[in-house]
Amino acid sequence: MDAPATSPEQPLPDQLFPDPGPEPTGPQRPAPASPPSGRSDDDDVRADRPTIVYTDGSCRGNPGPGGWAWAVDNGSSDSGGEPHTTNQRMEVMAVIRALQALPGPLHVVSDSTYVVNCFRQKWWEGWKRRGWRTTQGKPVANLDLWQQLLDLALDPSRPVTFAWVKGHSGDRMNDVVDLLATQAADLQ
Numbered sequence: 292m293d294a295p296a297t298s299p300e301q302p303l304p305d306q307l308f309p310d311p312g313p314e315p316t317g318p319q320r321p322a323p324a325s326p327p328s329g330r331s332d333d334d335d336v337r338a339d340r341p342t343i344v345y346t347d348g349s350c351r352g353n354p355g356p357g358g359w360a361w362a363v364d365n366g367s368s369d370s371g372g373e374p375h376t377t378n379q380r381m382e383v384m385a386v387i388r389a390l391q392a393l394p395g396p397l398h399v400v401s402d403s404t405y406v407v408n409c410f411r412q413k414w415w416e417g418w419k420r421r422g423w424r425t426t427q428g429k430p431v432a433n434l435d436l437w438q439q440l441l442d443l444a445l446d447p448s449r450p451v452t453f454a455w456v457k458g459h460s461g462d463r464m465n466d467v468v469d470l471l472a473t474q475a476a477d478l479q
Contacts, residue, residue: 358475
């Protein structure tokens with residue numbers, strides 16, 4: 292049986308966890324005292340580390356039946372759809388649903404420049420400053436969803452960051468959410 296294919300960007304398991312070498316010899320320092328309340332120092336590190344969530348939207352026809360999906364690698368996922376929508380609405384909805392479902396700091400990975408650039412290039416600041424109008428003076432499309440997403444993503448009680456991934460490029464998790472969103476659209 293052939294070994295599973297891996298992406299050059301994704302390290303192999305032995306690259307993630309290199310051999311630590313031989314066990315140390317000689318005098319050992321005592322282990323540090325555990326923090327109070329039965330918590331470990333690792334809990335504090337994990338609490339600050341964002342969950343990486345992949346999101347995607349799909350539409351059969353544009354407009355047409357659409358689907359959205361989000362997934363955490365080796366973790367939870369969800370998907371859903373609407374009978375008459377657009378691809379952009381489903382891209383935004385995927386992020387809204389992920390932020391509603393997942394607690395704590397999040398790092399959202401999306402193939403939607405529409406979603407990612409809104410945050411990375413701070414389009415939303417200009418939209419608000421111009422009374423929810425684009426630089427061309429047109430009303431911001433999907434304002435109902437953008438307002439929900441901005442409330443969630445800009446909540447000061449938890450950090451949310453965004454990254455773009457090229458769609459249909461072999462990124463395993465992007466392919467997973469693409470499949471889930473497409474299946475959800477097909478069910479509409």
